[in-house]
Amino acid sequence: MRIALALCLVMGSTFIGQALSASSRRRVALLKNWILGVKMLRIHMSGMLETVDKALRMTDCPAMVQVSENMQNGQSAATAWQSLREKLCRHGNALDALKTSDREVLDNLFENLGQTGRSAQSMHLQSILKQLSDQLENARMQLSECQRLYVTVGFLVGLMLALVVI
Amino acid sequence: MTIADRLEDCISKEAVLCLMQNMESLREIRIRIGQPVQIVAGETFQAGEPVDLKMMKNMLLKLTDFSLYSREEEVKSGYFTLDDGSRVGICGKAACQDGKIVQLTHVGSMAIRISRACPGCAGPIVESMIHEDTLPSTLVFSSPGMGKTTMLRDIARQLSILGHQVAIADERHEIAACVQGIPGMDVGPCTDVMDGCPKGLAIGQMVRAISPEVLVTDEIGHHQDAEALSDAVRCGVTIVASAHGESLEALLNRPILARMLNEGLFKMLVQLGECPGKIIGQWRFQGNNWEGGQFQCV
Helix, strand or coil, X not given: CHHHHHHHHHHHHHHHHHHHCHHHHHHHHHHHHHHHHHHHHHHHHHHCCCCHHXXXXXXXXXXXXXXXXXXXXXXXXXXXXXXXXXXXXXXXXXXXXXXXXXXXXXXXXXXXXXXXXXXXXXXXXXXXXXXXXXXXXXXXXXXXXXXXXXXXXXXXXXXXXXXXXX | CCHHHHHCCCCCHHHHHHHHHCCCCCCEEEEEECCCEEEEECEEEEECCCECHXXXXXXXXXXXXXXXXXXXHHXXXXXXXXXXXXXXXXXXXXXEECCEEEEEEEEEEEEEECCCCCCCCCHHHHHHHHCCCCCCCEEXXXXXXXXXXXXXHHHHHHHHHCCCCEEEEECCCCCCCCECCEXXXXXXXXXXXXXXXXXXXXXXXXXXXXXXXXXXXXXCCCHHXXXXXXXXXXXXXXXXXXXXXXXXXXXXXXXXXXXXXXXXXXXXXXXXXXXXXXXXXXXXXXXXXXXXXXXXXX
C-alpha cells in the first residue's frame, strides 16, 4: 500500500513539473502560429495585392483575424492592434504566454503594416519573420530547459515525499 | 462607406459637415496642403482649417484602405480608384527614372472626383443607336467633368437590358467600379467586365474570348487603343467609347482620334457640355468604312 502511494506521489509530482512548463509550450505554439500567419500575410499582400484587412482575414491566426475585424471601423492596422493588444495579452487570454520581447515584434509588425510601397512591405514582413523565428528559437530553448528543470524537480520532490511516506 | 465617412478623421469637422450637407450634389473634393478643403457641388465651397502634411498622409492611407502597396502602380500613374468608382487624382513630388515615374514620394494635393450612377441618362443616345439596323459605333466626347463615364455606364446598362452582349474594358475601374472582379455599379445583366487591364490588351482578349456584340471603353486616344478598336470593329463588334475633346475640331486635331474618325471607325459622335450629362451635339458618319468620309451634324 505504502509503495503504491509512494509511486503515485513520484508520478504525480513529475506531471505537476511538466504542467508548469505549459506556458513555455504555449509560447512556442503561439509563435509558430504567428510565423505561419505572417507568411500567409506576405502571400496575400505582396503576391495577390489584397488590402491589409483582407490579407489579415485570410490568415489562420485568430489574433490577426480580430485585428482585421477591428479595421472594419476604419482604423489602421496599428490602431486596431493597439486596442486589442492589452486585452489579448492579459492573463488567461489568447496571447498571455507571449513575452514582452515577442509583443514588441508584433507591435513593430502592425506599426508599419500597409504604410509603404510593395517592396518596402515585402522587406518589412521578411524582417518580422526573421525576428519571430529568432523568438521561436529562443522559446524552444527555454522550453527544453524548463521542461527538464521542472520535471527533474517534480520527480525529486515526489521521491522525497515517497521516502517520507515509506 | 461614403466619402464623408472615409475622410471623417482626416479633415476638420467643418469640412466633414460641409461634405455631408452637399452629399447629393457633390462632384469633386479638392485637397491641397496649406489650403482649406474645396468642395465642388453645384457651387464651390472652401471649408475648415488648412490641410497639413499629416492630414494629407492620413487621407492617402485611409483612401487606400491602409494598403498603399496595393495601389502603388496606380499611384505612380497619378490616380487610383475607390471601391465606388470615384477617382482620386494625386499630385506631388515624383521620382523618375528612364523617363518613367518610379515613385510619387510626397503627395501635395488630391482631387477626388465622385462617381455616381445616373440610370436613364443615356436614353436619347441608346434610342438613336437602336433606331438603325445595326448598332452604330459611338464616340462620346466632352471636356472633363461632363459625365462621359456616367453616360458610357448607362449605355452599357441599357444595351445589356435590351439583350445585347456587352463587354466593358474598364482600365481605370471607373465604369463598373469592380471589387474583386464583381461590378459595384449596375452595368446590366448581359455585361462582362475586364477590370484594371490596359485597354489595348483587354479589348483584343475580350473579342477573342467572350464574343461581345458591344464593347465599351473609356478615354481612348493612344495608339494601342486605336489598333485594338480597329481590330474589334473589323470583327463586327460595335464600339462605344469616350474621349476628351471640347469640340469636333479639337478631336480632329488629335492625330490618333482623327485617323479613327476619318476611317469611319465611329458611325455616331455625341458631344456633352454646358452641364454634366447634357447632349449638345450629335453627328453621323457619311461614307464608306476604311475609305473615309465626313461627319454630318444631326
